[in-house]
Amino acid sequence: MTEKDTEQKILDAAQDIFVRKGLDGTRMHEIAEQAGINKALLHYYFRTKEKLFLKVFSLAFPKILPRTMEIFDSDMPFLEKMEHFIDRYISLIGSNQALPLFVISELAKNPDKIVGIMKEAHRNMEFDLIERIKQDVAEEIRQGRIIDIDHRQLFVNVLSLCVFPFIGRPVITYMGFDNDRKEYEKFLKTRKKQVYEFVVRSITP
Amino acid sequence: MTEKDTEQKILDAAQDIFVRKGLDGTRMHEIAEQAGINKALLHYYFRTKEKLFLKVFSLAFPKILPRTMEIFDSDMPFLEKMEHFIDRYISLIGSNQALPLFVISELAKNPDKIVGIMKEAHRNMEFDLIERIKQDVAEEIRQGRIIDIDHRQLFVNVLSLCVFPFIGRPVITYMGFDNDRKEYEKFLKTRKKQVYEFVVRSITP
């Protein structure tokens, strides 16, 4: 067993448990058990629970949204960017369904602890996302290809339509699907197409 | 100090802390302190932390979504219902900004503990929400007033557009607002109008 292997096994177990149970709900011995090692070894590698958590968070956060946003940094036509973004974003969320809620709720509970990670993630973006979207939207409006709309409202609308069906799943299934999970799975499968069409209908003249 | 007063003080403190810190992040002594009473008294009134939590959850959950949904159980024109729903829903969320994330994340972490409360809330609804929306949408489509759209997709879209800007706030402010909170406050103030117009543009022929 090399050092790299053990560290990776810890991080895998830690991510799985932190994401499901949150910082406060996670026990160090549970991570150790799932990683197949001793509890003391966690501290040998990561010193404290908080440091381990921050490491996990910093690795987990960039897995979805930042990676998807790169799509806007290309010269595709705007609506094509939108289509690619929705497709890729929903795919990534679908493969990591618990991640968005984890990121949001831990960030809400511990903004101070995590602010450093967010700042770094923001610095690491190789272009100014919101400025680029602003320019794109302005140009589309000027060309008459989309209606006059605030670029940030559009941005938040698209995010909301993509991610909330996954985050709000437990409530939605009760309120709108009689807690029928199979039915909700089918529903989620059609989201990419539905979201894209919903957005396009709303912004094309 | 009457019994009612003490119980209410406990519930007020418990809701405030549980909503901000979650079940796992909350300490009983913190609730006692904030309620201005002794720790043992919490157990006298609610026996265990879990029972207190479930009481708080069952009181908090109906405060927003179920209360707003009643709007669909009226004979207003459909688009007017929609406008009222968006207006009222966003108002309630704005007055209880941490509640939706609390409900969703606790439900995700402890579905088994809370399932009873959800079932009861569902039973207590005095009409079949999703069936009513289905009928309304079908009739609107038949009359040619809105385009052909799946009623549940529309339902989830509206929910998403209303609630996600509040839930996802910490992430959105970083990704799209350079962490400028004042700017985001202004943004939220315009949501009612923006969401309604976005939805209407998308569903009217």
Place this chain on the structure above:
DNA sequence: GTCTATAATGTGATAGAC
């Protein structure tokens, strides 16, 4: 109903052998 004191257990973290 309300308090103080304390029990019973859980949890993060470290010491020290190998």
Place this chain on the structure above:
DNA sequence: GTCTATCACATTATAGAC
């Protein structure tokens, strides 16, 4: 690097006086 044993403290919950 990895383990066992253990410390130091926090936390839920209860006992019992008032």
